[in-house]
Amino acid sequence: MDLKKGQIVHLTTGGMTCTVIEELGRGGQGTVYKVDLGGKKMALKWYHIPPDEKFYKNLQKNVDAGAPSDAFIWPEFLTVRENGSYGYVMKLRPSGYYEFGQYLLARHQMKSLSAIFAAAMKICNGFKLLHRYGYSYQDLNDGNFFIRPDDGDVLICDNDNVYPQGEKSGIMGKARYMAPEIVAGGIPDKYSDRYSLTVLLFMLIYLNHPLEGARVAACPCMTEGNEKKFYGSEALFIYDRQNNTNLPVRGVHTNVIRRWPAFPKLLRETFMDQLSQEKLKNPTTRMVESMWENVIAKVRDTLVICPKCRQETFVEGSQTTGKCIECGAQFDITRRLVMGDRSMVLTPGTCLFIDMDNKPDIKVQTSSSGEMMLQNVSTSSWNVETPSGKIRQVNVNDCLPTRPGLKISFGTSIEGAPNAKAEVK
Amino acid sequence: MSLIDVESVPRRTMTLFFLADTSGSMSGNKIGALNDAITNIMPMISEISNTNPDAEIKVAALQFSSGTSWLYDEPKSASDFIWQDQSAGGLTSLGEACIQLEKVLHRDGFMKSASGSYAPVVILLSDGGATDDYDKGIEKLKLNNWFKAAIKIAIAIGDDCDKDELKKFTGNLEAVIEVHNIEALKQIIRIVAVTSSQIGSKSTSATDATKQDQVVEEIKNQIDNVDGANTAADPSQATDDYWD
Ligand SMILES: Nc1ncnc2c1ncn2[C@@H]1O[C@H](COP(=O)(O)OP(=O)(O)OP(=O)(O)O)[C@@H](O)[C@H]1O
Numbered sequence: 021m022d023l024k025k026g027q028i029v030h031l032t033t034g035g036m037t038c039t040v041i042e043e044l045g046r047g048g049q050g051t052v053y054k055v056d057l058g059g060k061k062m063a064l065k066w067y068h069i070p071p072d073e074k075f076y077k078n079l080q081k082n083v084d085a086g087a088p089s090d091a092f093i094w095p096e097f098l099t100v101r102e103n104g105s106y107g108y109v110m111k112l113r114p115s116g117y118y119e120f121g122q123y124l125l126a127r128h129q130m131k132s133l134s135a136i137f138a139a140a141m142k143i144c145n146g147f148k149l150l151h152r153y154g155y156s157y158q159d160l161n162d163g164n165f166f167i168r169p170d171d172g173d174v175l176i177c178d179n180d181n182v183y184p185q186g187e188k189s190g191i192m193g194k195a196r197y198m199a200p201e202i203v204a205g206g207i208p209d210k211y212s213d214r215y216s217l218t219v220l221l222f223m224l225i226y227l228n229h230p231l232e233g234a235r236v237a238a239c240p241c242m243t244e245g246n247e248k249k250f251y252g253s254e255a256l257f258i259y260d261r262q263n264n265t266n267l268p269v270r271g272v273h274t275n276v277i278r279r280w281p282a283f284p285k286l287l288r289e290t291f292m293d294q295l296s297q298e299k300l301k302n303p304t305t306r307m308v309e310s311m312w313e314n315v316i317a318k319v320r321d322t323l324v325i326c327p328k329c330r331q332e333t334f335v336e337g338s339q340t341t342g343k344c345i346e347c348g349a350q351f352d353i354t355r356r357l358v359m360g361d362r363s364m365v366l367t368p369g370t371c372l373f374i375d376m377d378n379k380p381d382i383k384v385q386t387s388s389s390g391e392m393m394l395q396n397v398s399t400s401s402w403n404v405e406t407p408s409g410k411i412r413q414v415n416v417n418d419c420l421p422t423r424p425g426l427k428i429s430f431g432t433s434i435e436g437a438p439n440a441k442a443e444v445k
Numbered sequence: 446m447s448l449i450d451v452e453s454v455p456r457r458t459m460t461l462f463f464l465a466d467t468s469g470s471m472s473g474n475k476i477g478a479l480n481d482a483i484t485n486i487m488p489m490i491s492e493i494s495n496t497n498p499d500a501e502i503k504v505a506a507l508q509f510s511s512g513t514s515w516l517y518d519e520p521k522s523a524s525d526f527i528w529q530d531q532s533a534g535g536l537t538s539l540g541e542a543c544i545q546l547e548k549v550l551h552r553d554g555f556m557k558s559a560s561g562s563y564a565p566v567v568i569l570l571s572d573g574g575a576t577d578d579y580d581k582g583i584e585k586l587k588l589n590n591w592f593k594a595a596i597k598i599a600i601a602i603g604d605d606c607d608k609d610e611l612k613k614f615t616g617n618l619e620a621v622i623e624v625h626n627i628e629a630l631k632q633i634i635r636i637v638a639v640t641s642s643q644i645g646s647k648s649t650s651a652t653d654a655t656k657q658d659q660v661v662e663e664i665k666n667q668i669d670n671v672d673g674a675n676t677a678a679d680p681s682q683a684t685d686d687y688w689d
């Protein structure tokens with residue numbers, strides 16, 4: 021039953037109610053209304069046909085547990101069963117975010133490479149926390165993500181199918197995003213989530229489906245049988261190391277053909293590993309999300325501003341000279357900030373991300389004398405030790421020179437990396 | 446061109462076929478409702494196509510009466526397709542319609558999309574029985590691989606329909622939807638077209654059910670809210686015909 025404007029809906033939390041303001045949209049399973057909850061505007065998803073008791077109980081559990089991170093538009097309140105159905109209340113989606121599919125169709129475009137990798141980081145972080153909470157998402161696909169093009173901020177929607185790892189929600193997923201073992205009839209779990217995550221990351225970064233190359237393009241009719249073959253039993257990565265029969269086709273798979281060689285080797289290697297026949301066939305060996313976060317952090321360490329054209333470019337981290345992917349200019353990349361196994365390339369204008377929260381912690385500036393400086397754009401002061409053993413404090417917004425041998429102790433200035441240390445090399 | 450600039454991902458084409466009976470018995474309200482309904486759903490189909498990264502939807506339509514004719518000689522993208530109002534008159538050449546559909550269901554016919562296709566959706570609308578050699582037509586059509594893979598739904602308009610013929614077309618009675626009044630006809634055309642256009646781009650709860658079965662299942666869920674519509678597999682739900 022549809023709800024009417026002004027109708028009062030009762031929540032399971034302490035006699036609370038919300039009032040229907042207007043309809044926002046209709047989906048396959050339910051209608052979403054804008055509601056007023058104690059003066060706050062929220063969204064209410066109201067099911068057309070109420071799902072079973074198990075689903076209701078699971079929703080209540082998820083409401084009680086709370087969202088794994090602020091990336092999730094999570095069920096915050098559950099309604100009582102009334103008017104022939106039930107629903108849940110979540111935050112309204114803010115404006116300025118577009119569905120992932122809009123980017124795939126090039127109706128919207130990410131504003132920068134750093135925004136693309138910020139989005140990748142946020143998605144990985146969200147699923148890391150979701151899995152850490154003991155959930156599996158089960159239905160990861162392009163319809164669940166909303167991205168802000170300016171900075172790559174991500175909102176993950178449709179969280180009503182989130183179930184404890186190993187438990188069956190009844191949903192299998194969406195074609196082209198389902199792991200091969202699910203296409204073959206398996207039950208979605210965190211391992212199949214990880215496959216879907218890899219597909220989404222690949223599509224976000226290269227704008228092409230990772231299994232759709234020559235072999236798939238040559239199939240005139242994607243029947244259900246062929247779908248089971250190309251996305252299931254015979255799934256083959258377009259850049260498989262051993263088998264080159266499914267390479268992207270010039271004139272068809274244009275985006276990936278341009279970006280694959282221009283983007284870092286580490287990304288290529290990681291995708292070739294994660295989409296190898298071995299990983300496709302052995303779900304439990306797929307890389308966990310925190311490893312993805314590390315890969316994205318390292319990729320971002322080589323994303324710099326070109327000193328010549330001022331556009332973003334990747335540089336191969338091990339080299340001493342970088343070549344701009346946009347203007348072709350060559351420039352020096354010997355100066356680094358080294359932290360554990362990470363080596364952050366320094367060029368003027370580049371932002372450095374120490375932890376995974378997508379907020380820059382250091383900005384590379386140029387002093388009036390033309391020397392490269394590291395500006396503290398984190399939340400509190402750092403201690404810097406000179407090669408001779410002297411300690412200096414660098415307050416927020418202050419700079420230090422990029423002299424080899426300077427050691428930085430970040431202390432509590434970076435939330436996601438307490439007591440991190442780095443050295444200028 | 447900067448590496449930040451990209452083009453749309455390649456999409457496969459899904460062609461939505463309407464096979465519309467325009468024989469004499471359709472005259473009056475029935476043909477009016479059919480014209481009205483197909484015109485009205487085009488913006489919806491276009492919206493589904495425009496927001497769908499998996500498939501681009503194209504539309505083709507064949508009218509059959511004493512003869513048959515395609516509205517356009519190739520499938521048109523949903524946003525370009527313009528339905529031309531049909532008038533009713535003549536016989537019911539359903540057999541010939543099958544032959545004509547078979548002719549275009551080839552790679553050198555209507556199925557020549559550069560980035561490949563999904564299996565098509567075929568919606569057959571009829572209110573009577575064939576007046577030509579239906580068996581010859583349907584037997585030929587059933588050998589066509591595109592047709593075999595297609596999602597096939599028939600809308601049986603009124604009690605005079607030959608449901609066995611329609612069952613032969615769709616493969617089962619579940620996929621034959623009976624409508625018994627004007628409002629039901631309009632609503633069912635919308636439900637069938639929208640549901641089948643969305644099926645590939647939605648999460649599924651079963652990987653063993655065929656897409657046709659999934660479409661039928663969704664239609665069944667919605668049919669309860671429509672007065673005067675039922676699947677031919679469930680005739681107990683049928684209401685009396687009312688077409689004035
Ligand atoms: N939190 C929200 N804030 C604002 N609008 C929303 C919110 N959640 C959903 N909507 C809108 O409501 C509509 C229905 O959402 P919903 O997710 O139920 O639909 P769907 O994804 O199309 O279908 P399904 O129910 O099959 O997942 C969509 O158009 C969506 O844009």
Ligand SMILES: [Mg+2]
Nearest residue numbers: 047048163178
């Ligand atoms: Mg949804």
Ligand SMILES: [Zn+2]
Nearest residue numbers: 326329344347
């Ligand atoms: Zn440059």
